[in-house]
Amino acid sequence: MLKYLEGSHGVSQVVAMCRPNVISAYPITPQTHxxxxxxxxxxxxxxxxxxxxVESEFSAASVxxxxxxxxxxxxxxxxxxxLLLMNEVIYCIAGMRLPIVLTCxxxxxxxxxxxxxxxxxxxxxRDAGWIQLHAEDNQEAADLHMQAFxxxxxxxLPVMVCMDGFILTHAFEPVxxxxxxxxxxxxxxxxxxxxVDPRWPRGIGLYADPRFYMEVRYILHRALEKSEMVIKQxxxxxxxxxxxxSGGLLKTYKIEDADLVIITMGSVAGTIKDLIDQLxxxxxxxxxxxxxxxxxxxxxxxxxxxxDKMNLLVIEKSISLGRGGILGSDVRWSFPRxxxxxxxxxxxxxGLGGRNISINDLxxxxxxxxxxxxxxxxxxxxxxxxxERDL
Amino acid sequence: MINxxxxxxxxxxxxxxxxxxxxxxxxxxxxxxxxxxxxxxxxNTIACVATGCLEIFSSPYxxxxxRIPFLHSLFENVSAVASGVDAAYKALKKGxxxxxxxxxxxxxxxxxxxxxxxxxxxxxxxxxICYDNEAYMNTGVQRxxxxxxxxxxxxxxxxxxxxKKNLPIIAADHGIPYVATATVDDFRDLQRKVKxxxxxxxxxxxxxxxxxxxxxxxxxxxxxxxxxxxxxxxLFPVFEIINxxxxxxxxxQEKKPVEEYLRLQGRYKHLFKKGVPVKAVAEIQEIANQNxxxxxx
Numbered sequence: 001m002l003k004y005l006e007g008s009h010g011v012s013q014v015v016a017m018c019r020p021n022v023i024s025a026y027p028i029t030p031q032t033h034x035x036x037x038x039x040x041x042x043x044x045x046x047x048x049x050x051x052x053x054v055e056s057e058f059s060a061a062s063v064x065x066x067x068x069x070x071x072x073x074x075x076x077x078x079x080x081x082x083l084l085l086m087n088e089v090i091y092c093i094a095g096m097r098l099p100i101v102l103t104c105x106x107x108x109x110x111x112x113x114x115x116x117x118x119x120x121x122x123x124x125x126r127d128a129g130w131i132q133l134h135a136e137d138n139q140e141a142a143d144l145h146m147q148a149f150x151x152x153x154x155x156x157l158p159v160m161v162c163m164d165g166f167i168l169t170h171a172f173e174p175v176x177x178x179x180x181x182x183x184x185x186x187x188x189x190x191x192x193x194x195x196v197d198p199r200w201p202r203g204i205g206l207y208a209d210p211r212f213y214m215e216v217r218y219i220l221h222r223a224l225e226k227s228e229m230v231i232k233q234x235x236x237x238x239x240x241x242x243x244x245x246s247g248g249l250l251k252t253y254k255i256e257d258a259d260l261v262i263i264t265m266g267s268v269a270g271t272i273k274d275l276i277d278q279l280x281x282x283x284x285x286x287x288x289x290x291x292x293x294x295x296x297x298x299x300x301x302x303x304x305x306x307x308d309k310m311n312l313l314v315i316e317k318s319i320s321l322g323r324g325g326i327l328g329s330d331v332r333w334s335f336p337r338x339x340x341x342x343x344x345x346x347x348x349x350x351g352l353g354g355r356n357i358s359i360n361d362l363x364x365x366x367x368x369x370x371x372x373x374x375x376x377x378x379x380x381x382x383x384x385x386x387x388e389r390d391l
Numbered sequence: 392m393i394n395x396x397x398x399x400x401x402x403x404x405x406x407x408x409x410x411x412x413x414x415x416x417x418x419x420x421x422x423x424x425x426x427x428x429x430x431x432x433x434x435n436t437i438a439c440v441a442t443g444c445l446e447i448f449s450s451p452y453x454x455x456x457x458r459i460p461f462l463h464s465l466f467e468n469v470s471a472v473a474s475g476v477d478a479a480y481k482a483l484k485k486g487x488x489x490x491x492x493x494x495x496x497x498x499x500x501x502x503x504x505x506x507x508x509x510x511x512x513x514x515x516x517x518x519x520i521c522y523d524n525e526a527y528m529n530t531g532v533q534r535x536x537x538x539x540x541x542x543x544x545x546x547x548x549x550x551x552x553x554x555k556k557n558l559p560i561i562a563a564d565h566g567i568p569y570v571a572t573a574t575v576d577d578f579r580d581l582q583r584k585v586k587x588x589x590x591x592x593x594x595x596x597x598x599x600x601x602x603x604x605x606x607x608x609x610x611x612x613x614x615x616x617x618x619x620x621x622x623x624x625x626l627f628p629v630f631e632i633i634n635x636x637x638x639x640x641x642x643x644q645e646k647k648p649v650e651e652y653l654r655l656q657g658r659y660k661h662l663f664k665k666g667v668p669v670k671a672v673a674e675i676q677e678i679a680n681q682n683x684x685x686x687x688x
Contacts, residue, residue, distance in 0.1 A: 021482035022475065050478040054471065055509035062468035062506065066439070066475025069462055072482055074475070092464045196460035196476065198435045198488060205463035206452040 003177050007168040008033030010142035010175040011077075011103055011161075016047045017183040018149045020075040020101075021190075022067035024052040024060045028082040029115045030165040031105040035077060057082035061089035061102075068098040069204050071195040073149065076100065079165055080107035083121045087128075090158075094129025094220065096205060099152035099159075099190075101145065102130075106266065106317070107165040108353040116354020117165040118317040119266060122294075123326055129220050131159040131227055132295040133247060134265040138163075138173040143246035146178075147234045150187050154234070155227045162294075164267040164317075166354070178242065186241050224296045231293050249298035251290040252305060254280070258287030260366065261306060263331055264315040265291045268350070268357050272315065275362045286366060291327070302334040312345045313369050315362070315379070319349045324376045344373035355380055400583045404430040413456040414448040418611020420601030420618070421445055421495065421522040424575045428520060428599075429459060431582035432489045432589060437462060437476055441469035441494025441503060444529040444603075445522060467502040469494050470510035470519055477515040489589050493520040496537035497527045500556050511565040511594045518588045518595045521558065524603035532606040539626070540678060541671045542658045544606070550661060550671060554678065562596035563632040569595040570632040575602070576618035577629075580641075584631070600627045608657015620652040625679035628686040643688045649676045 005013070012034045015023075023042070025035040041047040050067075054060045057078050064074035078086060083104055093100055104122045108114040122132055131151060135141035141163040148159040163169060178186075196204055208216055228249060235248035245251070253273050255261055262272050269290045276286050289305055291298070306312065316327040323329075328347035335343065346369045351357045361380045368374060409429035415422035425445055429438065437460045440446045446463050449456050464472055473492035480486040492510070499507060499521035507519055526544045527533040533546040536556040543550050563570045569591045573581040581599065588595035600621055604611045621627035622641060626649060629641040650668060653659035653675065662672050682688060 022478045024475070024478070048482075050482040052474060052478050052513065054474075055505055055512075058468065059471035059474075059506050059509050062464070062471030063475035063478065065464055065468075066462070066472035066477075067479040067482075068475070069472075070437075070476040070479035070483075071485075072475075072479035074479075088465055089468065096464065196437045196462045198437065198460055201434075201458055201460045203450055203455040203457060203461040203463075205461075206450045206455055207447065207463075208452045212452055 001177055002174050004172060005138070005175045006033060007138040007141055007163065007171050007173065009037050010138045010177065011145060011163070012037035012041070013177050014142040014145045014183070015075055016041045017178065017180055018146060018187055019073065020049050021072035022050045022052065022064060022074045023076070024054055024063035024067070025076050025078065026054050026057045026060045026082060028057070028079055030107060030169045031077050031079045031082070031103070033169065034103060034105070057085045058089060061086040061093065064100050065089060065093050065096070065098060068100050069096065069196055071192040071197070073190040074100050075102070077103035077105065079105040080109055080121045083125060084109065087125060090125050090130065091128045093158050095216070097156040099156050101148045101152055102158065102160045103145070104160050104162045105165040105169045106162050114353040117167050118352045118354070119162065120318040120352070122160060122162045123318040126295050129157070129224060130295060131155070131157050131224070131231065131293065133159065133161050133231070134292055134294055135161065135163040135168065136267060136269045136290065138168055138171065138175050139244070140246045141168055142175050142177070143238065143242070146183060146187055147238055147247050150234050151227065151230050153190050154230050155223060156193065157223055157227055162266065167267045176244070182241070186238070228293070228296050228298055247292055249293045249301050250305070251292060253288040253290070255287030255289060255305065257285055258309065259285045260311045260313060260369065261287045261289055261309045262313045262315060263289045263291065263327070265294060265327065266317065268315060268317070271357060271359055272362060275359050275366070278359070279366070297330050299334045302331065303336070306334070310341065310343050311369065311373070312343065313365060314345065314347045315350050315357070315365070316347070317351045319352070325349055346374045346377070348377050348379045350379035400586050401579060403578050404433070404582055406430045406433065408434065408458045409449070410456045410458055412454070414451070415444070416605055416611065418604040418614045420575045420603060420614050421524060422448065423614070424522050424581065424599045424601045425449070425493070427575070427578055427581050428491065428493070428585050429457070431585035432491060434459060436489040436491060439463070439469050439473040439476065439490065439492045441498035442466035443495040443498055445493065445495065447529060466498050468506050469498060469503060470506040470517065473517040474510050474513065474515045477517055489518065490516065491518045491520060493522065495528065496521055496523045496525060497535045500536045500558055508565065511562060511567050511596070514593055516592055516594070518585070518597060520597045520599060522599055522601040524601050524606060526603070526606050528603045528606045541662055541675050543661055544658070559596065559598050559632065563635060565594070566635070567594045567596060568634055572598045572600070572627070572629050574600045574618040574622060574627060574629060576615040580629070606658070608660070609655050613655060617652070617655055620647060620655070623647040624649045624652045625683040625688050626652060626675070628682050628688055630686055637686065640686050640688060643683070649679050
């Protein structure tokens with residue numbers, strides 16, 4: 001049923017329909033509306049789950065770790081500093097192959113303190129062994145959670161659903177909320193494999209010495225790579241069931257005969273598509289490649305789509321300080337070394353700490369790249385704020 | 392009310408649920424305590440373990456020595472992990488099951504303190520056990536907030552200048568129904584406390600003095616004798632706190648001076664210059680005297 005909802009509530013309602021057994025979270029802006037709504041649903045008896053209020057994100061992640069290891073479908077949500085505080089547990093959850101689902105309401109990282117949107121938080125845990133899916137709008141954010149539980153429980157990999165803080169979490173949009181029976185048909189009950197249970201005593205979380213550690217990490221890496229297929233299949237099955245495209249590895253827009261392709265993740269794709277339509281009327285052929293699955297990074301799919309595209313422009317909301325764009329690096333790595341083509345990849349770090357990315361900002365980036373490709377630019381940087389002595 | 396004199400509670404259990412074949416040092420107080428705890432708790436138990444000596448000597452892949460389910464993830468989160476197991480059992484309508492969260496004094500008193508406080512305050516049905524060997528033994532004998540005054544560790548080479556954090560009292564002040572202390576020399580008392588705790592629904596805390604021959608600088612055969620001296624001097628009071636009330640305090644039969652306890656251990660060697668006690672020994676005696684007065688030992 002189509003409902004006019006805040007992004008957070010689209011997520012909380014679909015998460016509730018996924019019937020998690022244990023929910024644990026610690027409040028942090030802009031994630032709060034998701035947990036508040038889930039707490040209400042549990043409190044009112046509309047969701048049969050244990051809701052555990054904890055004293056930190058570190059414990060929230062640890063509670064869902066313990067719950068998942070005991071056979072529960074477990075869910076948590078956080079952002080920014082909260083995700084960083086969870087970091088140690090985040091790695092552990094993946095290493096222990098616990099199919100937990102986490103919503104990251106993407107937000108900037110301190111210092112300076114900033115509660116607004118960018119994607120630095122989920123980027124900092126990109127190497128942890130989680131599947132990371134990025135939503136473009138509130139419909140996709142809601143849909144991805146249904147897919148996330150299925151992907152996680154099929155692959156025994158944790159899944160992080162990333163949605164831009166405020167831009168999506170606090171924005172009202174019509175969202176098609178499914179019927180409970182549709183969700184039940186799409187998402188079968190969780191069948192855990194290795195759990196702590198006195199009936200079958202086993203050790204979970206043993207330590208591995210140098211004879212075994214590397215193999216465990218190799219298997220985890222291969223599992224992430226193999227999960228590409230599952231992400232794709234689940235998205236296709238979702239499209240068949242619900243009649244709309246959500247998730248998958250990547251999406252494209254007007255890319256076929258584009259001379260320039262913009263590559264991005266998350267909600268800014270909407271503005272970019274508007275720009276592409278504008279430019280089209282001006283006779284310019286620009287396309288969009290939108291990464292939905294950032295981890296695993298669909299290298300082969302990206303290559304397949306961009307093989308003949310020589311001019312690429314990456315818009316990304318995070319930075320590896322001292323190195324440059326992170327998504328840009330992933331895109332560069334997608335092309336085989338043997339390929340001798342003279343491909344230009346321009347990287348724009350954009351929208352850090354909630355800086356608005358306007359259609360005109362994006363237009364200026366396109367115009368800049370049309371003249372000459374750039375290595376790294378900060379889109380919309382205000383030079384008036386930067387003194388000579390700061391540099 | 393629990394009948395603490397019942398036959399079941401006072402029977403010493405030997406089930407080998409924490410089996411032989413682990414890799415602890417000879418005379419390790421923690422290994423002995425972990426075995427007593429597992430055997431007292433029985434088969435219907437999930438052992439959540441913090442990173443540390445116990446985890447390292449009992450759970451190398453592929454041959455852990457636990458015969459009950461074992462769950463380990465990190466150093467500072469064992470109480471939150473156990474909370475999650477408790478929540479899962481409630482949500483899945485499974486159980487009842489004994490859930491024990493256990494670790495050393497580093498994970499309990501220091502890095503995991505917040506997580507324990509949270510578990511107590513939320514009221515999970517979890518028994519939290521601290522194997523207190525008074526320093527970070529797994530990393531090579533560094534000071535923790537349970538390191539007693541005067542004790543030498545690798546990070547307090549001149550002797551520790553602060554007193555031990557009093558976690559049993561802090562735990563009791565969370566309003567949890569059961570807190571107890573015990574030592575590894577008294578099997579019956581230790582196991583009775585584990586069994587008593589597990590009869591109570593809600594969070595419980597058991598603090599066990601577990602000597603570490605390596606870190607304390609004594610031979611492995613002295614573990615039991617040292618525990619007895621810790622009690623006879625008043626340095627380690629043994630009691631229970633049931634619903635906030637201190638009870639079943641173990642009375643000292645024959646009081647011993649702290650010197651007798653200190654002289655057995657290498658970590659206090661620097662407190663005796665050519666055999667003569669330095670001033671710090673008097674302060675340690677004062678700590679013992681205060682314990683005797685406070686708990687009416």
